[in-house]
Amino acid sequence: MHKPLHASLALAIALAVSGCATLVPATPAAAPAIPVEWPLPATTPAGQAGAFAPADPAIAALPMADVGWRDFLADPALEAVVAQALDNNRDLRVAILNVERARSQYGIRRADRMPSLGASATMERVGGDVPDSESYVAGIGLAAFELDLFGRVRNLGEAALQQYLATAEAQRSTQLSLVAEVVGAWLALASDQEQLRLAESALETYERTLSLTAQRQALGATSALEVEQVRTQVEGTRSDVARLQGQVALDRNALDLLAGAPVPPELLPLRDSGAVVGLTALPAGLPAEALLRRPDVIAAEHRLHAASANIGAARAAFFPSISLTGSVGSASDALSGLFEGGTRVWSFMPQVNLPIFQGGRLRAGLGVATAERDIALAEYEKAIQVGFREVADALAQADALARQVRAQQALVDAATRAESLAQARHGAGLDSSLVRLDAQRTLYATQQAMVATRMAEQRNRVTLYKVLGGGWQERSLAVAD
Numbered sequence: 001m002h003k004p005l006h007a008s009l010a011l012a013i014a015l016a017v018s019g020c021a022t023l024v025p026a027t028p029a030a031a032p033a034i035p036v037e038w039p040l041p042a043t044t045p046a047g048q049a050g051a052f053a054p055a056d057p058a059i060a061a062l063p064m065a066d067v068g069w070r071d072f073l074a075d076p077a078l079e080a081v082v083a084q085a086l087d088n089n090r091d092l093r094v095a096i097l098n099v100e101r102a103r104s105q106y107g108i109r110r111a112d113r114m115p116s117l118g119a120s121a122t123m124e125r126v127g128g129d130v131p132d133s134e135s136y137v138a139g140i141g142l143a144a145f146e147l148d149l150f151g152r153v154r155n156l157g158e159a160a161l162q163q164y165l166a167t168a169e170a171q172r173s174t175q176l177s178l179v180a181e182v183v184g185a186w187l188a189l190a191s192d193q194e195q196l197r198l199a200e201s202a203l204e205t206y207e208r209t210l211s212l213t214a215q216r217q218a219l220g221a222t223s224a225l226e227v228e229q230v231r232t233q234v235e236g237t238r239s240d241v242a243r244l245q246g247q248v249a250l251d252r253n254a255l256d257l258l259a260g261a262p263v264p265p266e267l268l269p270l271r272d273s274g275a276v277v278g279l280t281a282l283p284a285g286l287p288a289e290a291l292l293r294r295p296d297v298i299a300a301e302h303r304l305h306a307a308s309a310n311i312g313a314a315r316a317a318f319f320p321s322i323s324l325t326g327s328v329g330s331a332s333d334a335l336s337g338l339f340e341g342g343t344r345v346w347s348f349m350p351q352v353n354l355p356i357f358q359g360g361r362l363r364a365g366l367g368v369a370t371a372e373r374d375i376a377l378a379e380y381e382k383a384i385q386v387g388f389r390e391v392a393d394a395l396a397q398a399d400a401l402a403r404q405v406r407a408q409q410a411l412v413d414a415a416t417r418a419e420s421l422a423q424a425r426h427g428a429g430l431d432s433s434l435v436r437l438d439a440q441r442t443l444y445a446t447q448q449a450m451v452a453t454r455m456a457e458q459r460n461r462v463t464l465y466k467v468l469g470g471g472w473q474e475r476s477l478a479v480a481d
Contacts, residue, residue, distance in 0.1 A: 024155055024312030027305060028377055032384035065293045065469030066477040069179050072465055077267045078186050081259055084267075085182045086175065088260025095174040102160075102167035109160035112153050115145040115324075123335075136338045139329015139345070146323050152316035155309045162306035169299035172472045176295060179471035182258050183462045189251035190269035191455035195448055196244040202444040203241055206234040209440070213433050226433055233441060291387040293469045300380040307373035314369040317362050320354045387467065394464035401457040408446070408453045415443040 073079050086092065121138040148154050210230045216222040256262050291297055326348040332338045355362060422439035425431040465471060 023151055023315035024158075024308055027308045030304075030377065030381045030384065032381040032388070034385060034388045062476055063290060063293070063468070064465055065290070066473070067465070067470050068473045068475040068477075069471050070474055071476045072470060073183070075269075077269070078183065080267050081186060081255070081263055082179055082182050084261065084263065085178055085259045089178055089258060090260060092171075092174055092178050095171040099164070099167050099171050102164040106157070106160040106164040109153075109157040112146075113148065113157055115142050117142060120327075133333065134335075135331065135333050136335050137329060137331045137345070138338060139327045141327030141329075141347075142324060144323045144325050144351075146321055149322065150316035150319045152313045152321070155312035155316065159306040159309035159313065162302045162309065166299040166302035166306065169295040169302065172295035173299065176466050176469070176471040178258065180462050180466040182255070184459055185251065185255045185258055186269060187455050187458050187462075189248065189255055191451055192244055192247045192251050193269060194451045196241065196248055198444065198447050198451070199237055199240040199244055202440070203234065203237045205440060206230065206237055206437075209433065209437060210234050216433070222433065229434060230437055233437060237444070290468060291384055291391070294383075294387050294467070295469065295472065297380070297383045297387055300376070300383040304373070304376040304380045307369070307376040311366070311369045311373055314362075314366040317365060318355065320352055323351045323353070325349045325351070390467040391464070394460055394467055397460045398457075398464060401453065401460055404453050405450075405457050408450045412443075412446045412450050415439070415446040419443045 069082060070079055073082065117140060119138075119140050122136070124135045124137075126133050146153060210227070213222060213227050213230045217224060217227050252263075252268075326346070328344070328346040330339050330343040331345045332340070332343045337343065419436075419439040419442070422431060422436045426433060426436040
C-alpha cells in the first residue's frame, strides 16, 4: 500500500535535485582592443549650420540611445513617413515575426524542464484458440521525463532564451536601420528635387542668354563661336534636367518601398530646407562604453552566452541520464467496472542511460560547441570594433562636413556676387557674354555642390544617431517618464 507513496516521494526528490548542477564554463571576457574614448574630434561642433536643438533641455542632455526618433526629427512630414514605414515595412515585419518564432522556440525548450502529464485510455481484446478476453485501462501518466541532474536540459533552455533575446535585439537593430534608411531616402529625394529646381532655373537662364546671343550674332555684334558655346551650356543643362527627373522618380520609388506603401504627396519634401534632422552636441570625452547599448552589440553578446550554454549541454551528454515514466489509474476486464473499488493500478519505470562507446560523437559534439563559442566571442569583439569605427567615422565627418558647409556657403555667396557683377558689366558693354556665361556656370555648379554638401551633413547626423543606438524608441525617455 505504500508503494505509490514511495514512488511519489522519489519523483518529488528527483524533481528537487533536477537542474541543480551545471557544466557551463565561464563566459570569456571580450577583448576588442579599442581605445577607451573615440579619437578627436570627440564632439559635434556646436552652432553648426542648420543645427537643430530640441526644445526640451532634458532631451539635449540624454544619450543618443535614449532620444526618441520623433524628438530627433524636426520635420512633421518626415515623422509621418517614418511612422508609416514602421507600420508597413515588410523587413521590419519579418524581424518581428522572427522574434515571435524565437519566443515560441524558447517556450518549447522551457517546457522540457517540466514533466508532461497525459491521460490515456486503452482497450485490449484477445481471442483465437484461447477463450476471448478483454481488458480496459485508464490512467494519468508521466512519459519519459528526464531528470536534469547535470543541467543538460536547463542549458539547452538557457541557450534558447539567449537566442530569443538576440533575435529581439536584432529586431531593434532592424528598426534603427529602417528609421535611418527612411530619413536618408527622404533627404535624397529632397536633395534631388532641389537639384532639379536649380537645373530647371539654370536652363531658363541659359536659354534666355542663348536667345540674346543669337540676336547679337544676327546683328554682327558677336561671333557664331559664342552662340555655340552658349548652346553647349544649354544642352548640357537640359541633360542635367532629364537625368535629375529620372533620379527623382527613382527616389520616390525607393521611399515608397521603405514606407511599405505609396507616400502621400503632402508628406513629400517641398524644398531642401537643410534642417529636417537634428543632433545636439555630444559631450567631450564620450566613452566607448556607449557602444554596449547598440542592439547589434547586445545581440552578439546574447549569442555568446547561448554558445556557452551549449557547451554545458554538450558536457552533460558525457554523464548518465535518467528518465522517468510512470502512471496511475484503473484497470478492469469489464468496462462497467473500470472505476470500481479494487481496480487501481500504478507503474513506475525509471530508465538509466549510460554512454559507454559513442565512436567519438560526444567529444566531437563538445568540440563543435566550443568552436561555436569561440566564433561567437570573435563576432562579439568584431561587433564592438565595427561599432567603434562607425561612430569614430561619423564624429570625424560631423566636424569636417560642418566646416565644409560653411565654406561652401561662402563660395555660393561669392559666386552670386560675381554673377551679378558679370551681368552688370555685360549690360554696360564692358565684358563679353562669355564672361557672363562663365559666371552663370560657376554659380550653378556651386549651388549644386551646396545642396549635395548640406545633404551629406544631414545624412551624417542620421548616421551618428543610428550608430549610437538611437531610433528604437518613439519618444525620448525624459519625455516618456
